Amino acid sequence: MRNKGLAKLGDSLVNLCYSLAKSEVLKEPTGEKVRDSILARAIRDTLVYNSIGRRTDSGTAADAYEAIMAYLWLTGNLTIESIVSNLVQELDIDSATNRKQEGEIASRAFQKLLLSSMSFLPRQSE
């Protein structure tokens, strides 16, 4: 999952899904660029993370997250609707939630999404 193009596509996908989920939770349309640090936190402490090497910076870890989502979406294992509903379930925020709190909540939501999607990933060769 080190494909840069796949990560760039995944970046757009993740931003759209998060924007939709946040719009649904806040009950008004909004858009958001999901920061690398949020996705990096989401992928750390997962089995997937071991396979990309432990000492990666946030950008590399986030790229891995984005590439995985793009891959699962392009292969038909995830839909935008399923990603959004998965995120919405965990996104316990309101208009008073500050940026730092939202980042932590978003990170957990993205981690749960990843964990629930791992069964669709091809097995890592050792």
Next chain:
Amino acid sequence: MRNKGLAKLGDSLVNLCYSLAKSEVLKEPTGEKVRDSILARAIRDTLVYNSIGRRTDSGTAADAYEAIMAYLWLTGNLTIESIVSNLVQELDIDSATNRKQEGEIASRAFQKLLLSSMSFLPRQSE
């Protein structure tokens, strides 16, 4: 179509659709942030543009474009698939196309998409 939240959601939508269309044309996954200038050019010289005021800067014009797309998508008049296939038809680029050329081609593709979608828009009040 001056809703800022709608424009932000539309920003994510436009970026994802363009990324998908470009991936399809180049036959490899890639992602792209569509510049304001591209969307601004796409919306100028259209009837929609008259309604937002002629002397707007690129950011405002692009916001209007993005808000329209988000609106049409949220109301079920456009799907991601239909937006992407519409863009793909016009996106005559390859790996040798430079950034400036791609911008012009993308602008025309987004303009055609807008023109073909205008019938779904509510009529402007005078």
